Amino acid sequence: MTYTSAALFIIGTELTRGVIADRHTQVISSQLTQLGYRVDRMVLVPDDGTIGDVLRDCIDNCDLVVMTGGLGPTSDDMTRTIVANLAKVPLVRDREAFDTLHARIGERIWGANEQQTMIPQGFELIPNPLGTAPGFKGFIPNGERQIACVAMPGPPREMNPMFFDQVIPWLAQLIGHDDFSRSEYSTFLIPESKLEELCKSISFNGMQWGTRFQDLKISLYLVDGSEADRTEMANRLRSLVGACLVVDGDVQPTTLLTTLLEERGETISTAESCTSGYIAKLLTDQPGSSAWFWGGVASYANEAKKQLLGVRSETLEQEGAVSEACVLEMAEGMRRTSGSDWSLSVSGIAGPDGGTPEKPVGTVWFGFASKTRESTAVKVHIASYGRDSVRRRASVMALILATQYIKGACLLDTVKKWQYI
């Protein structure tokens, strides 16, 4: 049979009581859409006995049911029982699941957790390296049809890796991708609608793609085609938007910089005006940050730029705080005070007010200084979607530009490529 129509079935009383927000529907539906499925409904239900009828209805109307939640050790968590009932098979203990869980929690398995090692007979276990509840996948007979069914745990940190690594390849095969393969890229600073438009304009050989929006980046997945075709499409995108905005794999913009610094055994310091601590915070989100981050200054007031960084009064009076001269003095002052190998500075108009015709909201100067290399500064104009967005994008830019600076790339050329930002 051909699998095309899909239903998502998200189980959790915390969701229907509004205690927590659902984080699964978008992740799963965007991936299913990208694979070619049509998602006909997404149902969120409480973790109680009432789910059987709703699930029955999904099975009558769709070819594939993707479930999350209801696999915990408590008696409320009855996904496996309901699926077994619908498939008219008993629950059986999965030896591998039992051994794995026993190795992890020992004799404590003989309580409610034992239940977590059971799966509907004929189904296949999906290991869960991050929690006690494994998932399972298989088929529920429904008249002449075999409805595909996959169940995964509810917590996002367990569901996401299981879905991306173990479930998507199976779903790809079901819908007829003979040789499912895809490549993941991380894109920075390109607006989602523009990324969509650019992919459409450069796609060839029927290449498919999908995107996933995250806080500081958008993941771009290229699906099917040969690996050479996917690389070619990524390169076409790079030639349009600038190579450093499209990076292989799942990479945060912060990691670009911190990995480079770690490799070189060097440190950076930050002097931030409009972003005021945003970059320092990002650089310390990861444990072990002292390896690459010396410290920084949030020099919001002009007085702070003078006191903490040694920016000259004349510079502020004649050029203003948002100027090449100011960010150079900020970066150099920070570099000198800190003794760190590198330093970066940012000064701009975050808005919503304070812009002028010469320096409209979104004008941001970036400065970079080094122990060994000449200081440099570049200006970027960020299309303003609000103060928050300007500050977030300025922070991501600073991280990428600092990476380029340390690598010895020409920052002006880099910025010239950024026509879509």
Place this chain on the structure above:
Amino acid sequence: MTYTSAALFIIGTELTRGVIADRHTQVISSQLTQLGYRVDRMVLVPDDGTIGDVLRDCIDNCDLVVMTGGLGPTSDDMTRTIVANLAKVPLVRDREAFDTLHARIGERIWGANEQQTMIPQGFELIPNPLGTAPGFKGFIPNGERQIACVAMPGPPREMNPMFFDQVIPWLAQLIGHDDFSRSEYSTFLIPESKLEELCKSISFNGMQWGTRFQDLKISLYLVDGSEADRTEMANRLRSLVGACLVVDGDVQPTTLLTTLLEERGETISTAESCTSGYIAKLLTDQPGSSAWFWGGVASYANEAKKQLLGVRSETLEQEGAVSEACVLEMAEGMRRTSGSDWSLSVSGIAGPDGGTPEKPVGTVWFGFASKTRESTAVKVHIASYGRDSVRRRASVMALILATQYIKGACLLDTVKKWQYI
């Protein structure tokens, strides 16, 4: 009849294709739960003809159906037609809706927008001041029962005000709140499960409550009861957790501090170790921050504490960076350098590694200095739910403690109250 069981029905192909994330289910389900409804299912469906059957099924199984989306001017947007069919009534033009829309868009109304002025006969219009699609509410007969049904537009900026201002009072009345009224409070730093437990323990006269989790706070809604009862319940909560963690109205923790500083015409500076810019970033999220924020230092490395803040080497060697002496020197150094009226400092073990038996992960010292008042420092132990959570909660604590310090409250007493954090 008694209305207790509710279904949400969220319409939008962007949702089932995963293009955008659903933002309605949590907002609506938490409010319904708080009113006393039991949300039995939340269904997200594409904006096509297939929704009729699923909606029929909701109506057969629930007392109330809350719908969003499908009210736009395009032919795909067929919510009003489907509801009219289910209610077996024609669509009729609503004079008020027509006049309002005509006044706004003039002759352009004679295209697809005309459709937006139609509602199922017998239903009541809900005006939409923020868009072209009004909502409607009414009843769908189903055998002996009258199923309540409300339809609202899909965009959150139109749906949210319509729901909170015009729909919630109607839903409250349906489920039997004679005189619906409620008060909103902002709570800080109290874990959600603990807040739930405390409310249960202090509730009286059948007072109901609901919570809404946000990034830096939890909104607590007390529903029904007299205003005096609601105030009494809030005061009971305050006496358990500390008055400054339960604030009237919808207030961000940053605003507590910045409002106070603005009133006094004073400024603050920040010296952050483990939070490393988080607080400086929060203090500048709002436009106009230069009124209250001078600037700050992210003194992540010990060298940065010495260079930028004048912390003494002996202090770091003898007491360590996470100590009373260190945060006092940090705050005082920052105050001196800046000339700001107030300054705060934070130094702690954010984890996940680096804790010791004496200073486990989550140990955070806060220091405060002033032009006019003696410096002071307090220690808090934050239960660790990960590096991110420790840093976020330390930042919120710093904002609240700084507010207390400026007000002249005893910080030690404040912290002693924080037994549930």
